[in-house]
Amino acid sequence: MYTFKKEERLCNKRLLEKLFHKGSSFLCYPYRVSWIMAEAEQPVPVQVVFPVPKKRYKHAVDRNLIRRRMREAYRLHKQQNLYSFLNEANIKLSLSLSYIGKEIEPYPVMEKKMLKLFVQLCDLVANEKPQPIN
RNA sequence: AUGGCAAAACGUUCUAUCGCUGUACCGAUGAGAGUCGGAACGGAGGAAAGUCCGGGCAACACAGAGCAUCCUGCUUCCUAACGGGAAGGCGCCGUACCAGCCGGCGACAGCAAGUGCCACAGAAAAAAUACCGCCGCGAUUUAUCGGGGUAAGGGUGAAAACGUGAGGUAAGAGCUCACGGCAUUACCGGGCGACCGGGAUGACGGUAAACCUCAGGAGUUGAAAAACCAAAUAGGUUCUGAAUUUAAAGCUGCUCGCUUUUAUAUGUUGUUCGCAACAUGGUCAGAAUGGGUAGGUUGUUAAAGUUUGGCAGCAAUGUCAAAAUAAGAUUAAUGAUAGAAAUUGCCCUUCGGGGCAACACAGAACCCGGCUUAUAGCUUUGCUGCUGGU
RNA sequence: GGAAAUGUAGCUCAACGGUUAGAGCAACACCCUUAUACGGUGCCGGUUACAGGUUCAAGUCCUGUUAUUUCCA
DSSP: OOOOOGGGBOOOHHHHHHHHHHOEEEEETTEEEEEEEOOSOOSSSEEEEOOOOTTTOOSHHHHHHHHHHHHHHHHHHHIIIIIHHHHHHTOOEEEEEEEOOSSOOOHHHHHHHHHHHHHHHHHHHHHHTTSOOO
């Protein structure tokens, strides 16, 4: 189940705007995570977007490389560490993982940080749960 | 042999596992649309980059001509077109000078259409107002002064009135002559032409990447252009029907409604001045209509395309024939991990090989033709001067 | 994806193609004051973003590159 299809990507402009304006966020270097509970009935637990700022990385090649590594790390570990928890709690999320590192990290580092990020996110969501937004 | 310059070709490959995306296919389900599963095939570049030019395509505008603005600028040809390319001319560079060949570079129309500018220095920077000097003339205090001629010499400058020699002259001066350079040319010859050779002429400083002149060209906006689709939401316009009318305050959580006060929605007509009739406007309900927003489809990848071969041409290129399952994303795919090989460098070597390291620049966004810039490594070709004279 | 503008001293800006690129603030030194501030005097600081070209001469003109900023949504 290491898939990553179109439905799992966050493409809607309104949702994106809502995410960045109203969503809560935290830092887990080299990622900046923004998340919000999703109201709409989406077919997957999480819709995610991976922005990499053009200001920091001038060349498209670098941005592509970072995005692809992030996506790979997310794809391989989301099922065990994120989906299982969310499915139990029956929560749906919109998520944004911005890369704000100053240098391009190698894949093993990014993978480790991604795991740490998942743990942190689950904790926060669990704390938020008592007063759901909808 | 090595280095440099120029041009051209290439610019990693294979396997396994897990993914992403497109195409058409099979199975299950379903009335259908679709959904789920399976296996097959395709999936970044020489610059995809910069956006510097030129097109295609689309929308809007548009009688014709001129002015302004901007761009281009040796000639001929190629091309859909170009500021691109090819061939040629001319100039410059490649060992002092000259000639020829070879190679490289050149925004290379016109200062002899007009105007402007040429700091400082210098007498003078362009119609020579003569500082020193040179040569006459006049005056005399015999060493100077006055008023002329003179661009040969001095010095200044990036640049000084074409250079050298002779004649000529009071001294000088293209003033005259010879040789040489430069420019122009309504002349002659060669070349399609740029231009070349000869003759004639002389207005013989530089600057047009100074204004400008001449010749040629340019409508504007860009796929976030543009066309179509069926829904939802708020509002616009029109039609039909219903009720009947405004403003302020209060009652109730809100709406409806009720109460009080004031005026009696606007206009026209009539009027007994109390009001009545008609029209318009407003409220509610329904229908139609065209536009906007977000979404989807088309545009959108079979093309002035790629590869190979024949023919025409010096070449750019054209033409004919054949071949190929020929990227198509849209918050944006083409990836990750592991292993092997190739290439290059270094070290060791029993010359069989082994170990370590490196592997550039860089990512399609409607599509083409160029240019420019970045680029590890690797391959090929040419040149890096040759000949003759002084 | 498309379209513009600007790079000059540590900062903010000037400068007809022509002398050694200038002004204010800042920094430094001295004076003033018991001392600091204010004030005064002096001084320091520039590859005019980079490369090439035109010109006798380029910060200025032309071409290419690079960096920054802005606009269209």
